[in-house]
Amino acid sequence: MIFSANKLLLFGATGDLSQRMLLPSLCALASDGLLPDNIDIIGTARSEYTDESFCNFAAEALAKFLPAGRKVDIDGFLSKLRYQDLDASTPEGFDTLAKCAGPIGTQENEGLSIFLSTAPSLFEPTIKGLAANGLATGNVRIGLEKPLGVDLASSCQINDAVASAFSEDRIFRIDHYLGKETVQNLLALRFANIMFEPLWNAAHIDHVQITVAETVGLESRVGYYDGSGALRDMVQNHILQLLALVAMEPPTSFDATAVRDEKVKVLRALRPIQPNETVTGQYRAGAINGEAVPGYDEELGRDSETETFVALKAHIDNWRWKGVPFYMRTGKRLPERTTEIIVKFRDVPFSIFEDRGAKTLPNTLVIGIQPRENIRLSLMAKVPGLDRGGIRLRQVPLDIAMPDAFAGPERRIAYERLLLDLVEGDQTLFVRRDEVEAQWNWIDGIRETWDEANITPKTYTAGSWGPSAAIALAERDGVTWHE
Template sequence: MNFTANKLLLFGATGDLSQRMLLPSLCALHSEGLLPENMQIICTARTEYTDQEFRDFARDALARFLPKGRDLKIEPFLECLTYQDLDASTPEGFDTLAKKVGPIGKGDKEGLSIFLSTAPFLFEPTIKGLTANGLATGNVRIGLEKPLGTDLGTSQEINDAVASAFPEDRIFRIDHYLGKETVQNLLALRFANIMFEPLWNAAHIDHVQITVAETVGLESRAGYYDGSGALRDMVQNHMLQLLALVAMEPPTSFDATAIRDEKVKILRALRPAVAGETVTGQYRAGAIKGEAVPGYDQELGKDSDTETFVAIKTHVDNWRWKGVPFYLRTGKRLPIRMTEIVVQFRCIPYSIFEGRGAKTVPNQLVIGIQPRENIRLSLMSKVPGLDREGIRLRATPLDIAMPDAFAGPQRRIAYERLLLDLVEGDQTLFVRRDEVEAQWEWIDGIRASWTENDTRPKTYTAGSWGPTSAIGLTERDGVTWHEG
């Protein structure tokens, strides 16, 4: 359905995500003239505000969270905002909200995009309220913020509820990692450069590592996180999406269907995890950057078996990746904040330099996603000198830092791209239902094996790289974790 929405209905407008990401992103898009000129942004949450009171609330949020160094016009953006309080758990009030939204319109320049930044238990009653009041038909599309369930069954319930009102081509499931420039650049790296794709297979790649490391603890997410854990909070969505982008076959074109078709093939080809190929951990008191921090149980205020760290070895069982291990690792209270993909190439088959005393190491490609967006390829090169005592070789990095390589474009919040695509109707960077359910099926298999084997998290000191068994997971294969 091709239309550019001239109205955006934002649920959960007073929440943390809205303040930190959504309102700043929308302000930036509006300030740069990327939203329709007549754009209306209708915001809703439980808090009772008048339009002006909510604009004052939004102004405070923008003052705190807008990126520094960007010349953005705040006041004109605030004039686009209106507000209607609503308890989305009950049918009452949706008729008033519908009146606030007004006519949805027709044609390719009018329509409504809805963004649900609410708890998942509110998705179904919200869909019912929207449907009953004419806000789900015609030029209407909907965006869903994660988490989309806690397992395959609950995910299917949410997807069924949304599908009862919206067809798949009007459903935009958000994984904000897909809005990051370096993640999108992964596709360009692979499919716009002839030097990489011929080597992107088991004949030339030894293994792949994907790490998402956080230094923070629970912060304000204690209730959600303790019911979720690292596996469901981070691996099920972000990390499996990164794995799919690394491992997918070349799509036939750069459009949503072709790209998502290839990603889901990878997710379905993931080998089920077996005992001994996963490690779970939970942090205890320690120090991050020299500052003492409490343990998970202290932050939570009770004992818990929820994992704050997980490491997994898996394989993609297809021709391209036969025998290549993929190592996934994520955790809280680790030494540094880092999200990166490491593609480790195989050793050269024969070295002509050994007779002259030189050693070679395999090439390595590191794709940094946060906090620094960069691509680094290590190549062997000769150390300058007369070589009277033998040739010396050294791995030399070719380092491309995105902000340096592209000095002109502003560094954007990931949600800017995703919200603009929601308004314009481009699904390329959004997750399709079959992807979500394939991810949950694999995650559920891991959780079932943990239950069967009575697997409980091993403790690790905050500020370390997790339980020592995570090191053993790779070292028995002769592999060392890359640590930034």
Template sequence: MKFTSDRLLLFGATGDLARRMLLPSLCALDAEQLLDPCIEIIGTARSDMDDQGFRDFARQSLEQFLPADRRGGMATFLNRLSYQPLDANKIEGFKALAEKVGEPRQGLSIFLSTAPSLFEPTIHGLEQSGLAGSKVRIGLEKPLGIDLASSCVINDAVATAFPEERIYRIDHYLGKETVQNLLALRFANLMFEPLWNAAHIDHVQITVAETVGLEGRVAFYDDAGALRDMVQNHMLQLLALVAMEPPVSYDATNVRDEKVKVLRSLRKVDAGETVTGQYRAGAIGGQAVPGYDEELGKDSSTETFVAIKAHIDNWRWRGVPFYLRTGKRLPRRTTEIVVQFRDVPHSIFQGRGARTVPNRLVIGIQPEENITLSLMAKVPGLDRDGIGLRSVPLAITMPDAFAGPQRRIAYERLLLDLIEGDQTLFVRRDEVEAQWEWIDAIRAGWEEQDIEPRTYTSGSWGPSAAIALAERDGVTWHE
């Protein structure tokens, strides 16, 4: 059923995600009149506050995390907000929450950001209080479990009250403009798709590098680690978008059908095709930073870095390695995809002393959104001593390419799609389960082989073994 919600219920409304992302995103959308003019936004959490207290909390969040030029009409937005305290473990509290939400004219969207242990009681409370009817859809923020089994428990709990067409599993990377541009690059330009296969591409690299350490996520991160925190969701979604077949149309069913085919084609990772690491004290940007064990206050076997050589066993990608790399306390913050093409089969310039370099496409996702294609060009000159060739970049900086549009928070699009009912940029259950199945097999291999993370110095690109993982195939990480 297609409807635009006129009620939005935010669970975890006083948490860090709400402060940094959700409230600023909603205010920015409201300032541009992209929200329904009648929409009401109800926050709920365990914190004991009233409507005015929540509005004051929201005002402070907006002043800290939303640029001043995007706060137009902030007073109008704040007047849309109300608040109801709730302990999700107490079923009786949901009746008061339902009364606070009231009866929507058009429909209700729920954004659920909560601890995995609270999913089941929360869904039960929503159902018992009438907040899970046919005109209610629900968005689920990660983590959705720690493995396939726990993910199934959560998904089964949600499915008792909500059918799949009203469940919106959030991966905020899919809200990033450059990630969406990846589909436009592939499927709106004739020049790329005929070359987008094993015959013309040598390998693909996907890097998600962070300079930060634990940053207040001590309990969660030590239970999760880099593989669960980054690879299972963000990186596998990027891989699926790079590798998917052209969908019949740009809609939720067709796009997600093609992604799940890729995820199901991932080959089980062999021994020696992963490297794990854990950072030690070092320096980031010239500032000394502690090691993971110092931040944690104890020894731990949790990985803060992982590199993987992945394979997709299908017609298009057989024989093309996908190198995945993510870690904390790396030299710079970057998320990028590198598509390395093969060299020309025969160089007509070799006899004149020129050497060709394979073309490379680099898609920068954060912090800068850009697309760079390296091409071979002749070096100017009379060539009396031979022809000179050099790789030159064709670069598009996305914010500069389009005059007018502002750089948006990824959650702006996702929240608007949740409110309006477009599932294209959300993850379907079979995708999640295919991702967990592959990740669980990697973790099982680590346990079987008794693999412990190698240490690496903060400010480096991880353990030296990660460099060797690529270099033994003649590949150099893009840095």
């Protein structure tokens, strides 16, 4: 729908995500003049706040979580905030919320954007409450924070509930990785540079690696994580979205429909995982950055078969990628926090330097997403010098660090991009229903494989790169994980 919302309704406004990401992002957008001048931001949650006490709450969150050095107009932003308490699990109170939101409007510069940052169990009653009180029709769109279910069936149930009140063109399913600059830059790298796309296929690429590594353990997510695990928590959304962007065909244009059409084709082409193509793990006590940390079972307080690590070898069965393995891994309590995509090209078919004793190595493209956003391409070059014995070659990196390449623009929080697009109605960086269901369909197949083959998590020491079987998963193909 084409309208720029002049009202924004935040469910879960007092929660952790709101404090860490949403309020700082909105403050930065408002300070940069990117939100409508007259925007009205209404926070809602169970907590009982007045407008004034919520503004004080927001000010404390901004002081704690705004990026250091970011110049913002905090007072100007706080003047846009209001608050209405609500228990979203019951119908009572939605009529008061609707009165607080006021008339929605029908013009292009009028409308309401709703952001649901609540437990998935509250999605259905929230949608019913919104619909029953006139907050789901006309110039209204809704953003949904993950998780959207725990399997295909529960995801469909949530999506059906949302679809009962909102058409697909007004539903914005959020994967915050798609708001990261380097993830968006992946599209520019592929489709704005003629040197890459002709080589972006099975004839020239040997394999692809995607790693999402965390150093943290359970932290405050005990209740959610043990019922989810690494496969549902990270692979189903973040990693599969990265894979789709790497592997998609060139879209016909840079709009939401064209981009998402190509992503869903990739997800539907994923071959079912076989038992020998998957490894799961669970961390035990060890050390991270020199500090002792407990094992998962100790943090949880009981034994569990939930995986905190998963490695997969995936294949995409289409012309472009036939025969190219995609190695993916993610885990908690790994040695470093990093998210990166590695594209390993094939070696040259014939080396003219071999009889001179010089060995060539395949070109490697490293796309760093966090904590450091960078793109690095390794090339072979001659080592300077006069050598009678032959010529010496060495890999030389071409390194583009985003903060260095673009020194002017300030580094933005990923949610800034997504919240701005929600307000303005651009769905390109949001996930469509058929994408979500294709992702869950593949993930459900993996869990069925685990159950049928009795695959249970192998232990690994916190501070290591996971079970040794994950190393073997790649090395039996002659591949080494990039570390």
